[in-house]
Amino acid sequence: MRRTCVVNDRRRISAETAEGYALAWPHLVTVTDKGHVSRTKPKDRGKVALAIGNGTGHEPAMVGLVGQGLFDVNILGELFAAPSAPHLVHGLRAADRGAGVLLCVSNHAGDVMNAELALESLTDDDPHVEMVVLYDDIAGAGPDGAGERRGGPGLLITWKTVGAAAEAGYDIAGCRAIAERTRDRTRTLTAILDGTVHPVSGQELSVVPEGCVQIGVGVHGEVSGELVPLTTADDVVARMLDTVLDELGPRPGDRVIAHVNDAGAMAVAELAIIHRCVAHQLADRGLVLARSWFGRYATTWTMAGFGLSVCVVDDELARLYDAPCHAPALASQGSGPVG
């Protein structure tokens, strides 16, 4: 496990990450004077603004996902820590385009509490803001404890559909409905082969014995699933898909979207091979793969692991998913990412 990091002042990790993105893609994102990352070319007025507040350390989520068809603003916290309520309030006020702001909140204690505090402190003079709590990671809580589940890499599928809905002019209730429906049809499971070191505290997050794979790991390295010997890609994927699909319960003929996410330190070839397993195995179960991508969407610093996300789509969600988007980490047109 790599213990060193190429950073400057560890307290400025968030600020310097944001600046790095804005300097690379100035035509797409700008760092505001409050440290938020917002679209350089704002969305048309009259459309719902989409906001998210989160800690850094999961890049490209979500700094790299600010742009047309995705987020209007990412209100930054610190490393792995959600932004404080006062910080959120500033960002929410600035994000409004006249049709209200929908704040996407990943279901983690700090994110939810600070979002609630922020919304409670808004007054009648402030824009209309609503929050929608999102989760997809099935590790850590059974189906009955869905309200306790955390946000993971599969949230990208929800952000994509709700981002498209906002861009298409859906009102805030419509956007929320899309977000909740996508959320309720998506499940994710992440497996890791090695943990990562926390760049500020220096502590190791998750340690996996050589030759094993830990299935069921959260985005901050929380371990709650099973440790099994690492055999083949087919075997691991089969085990993971069994768990995910068992719960989703799709029927043969159902259309699905699948993502394979790099948690930080996989070989790209490994992701491609895993993706091949996913595509074949979904087809073997009679499911129709509408779209499937693999890439680095939501990491945990340099964790060596991968996440499988499956969403059972309907026509409207599939259409929204295919809408174009253009952000530093994701530019897509129809069937898949471009470039």
Place this chain on the structure above:
Amino acid sequence: MIVRAAVDLERASESLSRLDAAVGDGDHGTTVAHGFRDAATALGNEAHDLTDAGEVLRRVGQLLSSTMPGASGALYGTYFSSAGDSWASGDGLPLPRLAMAFREASAAIARRGRAGPGDATMLDAMVPFGDTLSAVADRDATLGAALAAAAAAARAGAVRTADMVPRRGRARSIGERALGHQDPGATSFAVICEAMAAVMAEEPR
């Protein structure tokens, strides 16, 4: 008192982060240490009526909610802000009034964090702290003695969290694996209480 809390938290930050690494992501120590230090600095640069405990507590809560990101900021901010609000709306002798303020603050934490006693959270140190302050207040004690007793109760509460299976926060997904590890939030709260008690012990009032 906030300055002393900041210093003590700085010293404890290494062990707090180790606790957090066992059940979370290892940053609780630095988060609370930096948060209290920044709040102490800010407070030092502001002019406050130090005899108005309500105003000071509220301001501490406000500062902590913005100097500490994540769950810690939301919770510690809520705790001190609620204590300040409760003090402001109470009356009577200082010690019972303070005890009531901290008991109200614990209740606010329970609501905000959707937690209860026994969930292995900071509440498991906050509730004994508030309850002991109330109990001692009835017995006509000095503020210093009361804080010392209450801080000991907070510390005992924190130690007990090692035997609880966490039901809130990141540790929740660790489940039984968390047994044997004290909750970092309860432990940092105990450090803060001990700091408050230490400052009172050094001041002849």
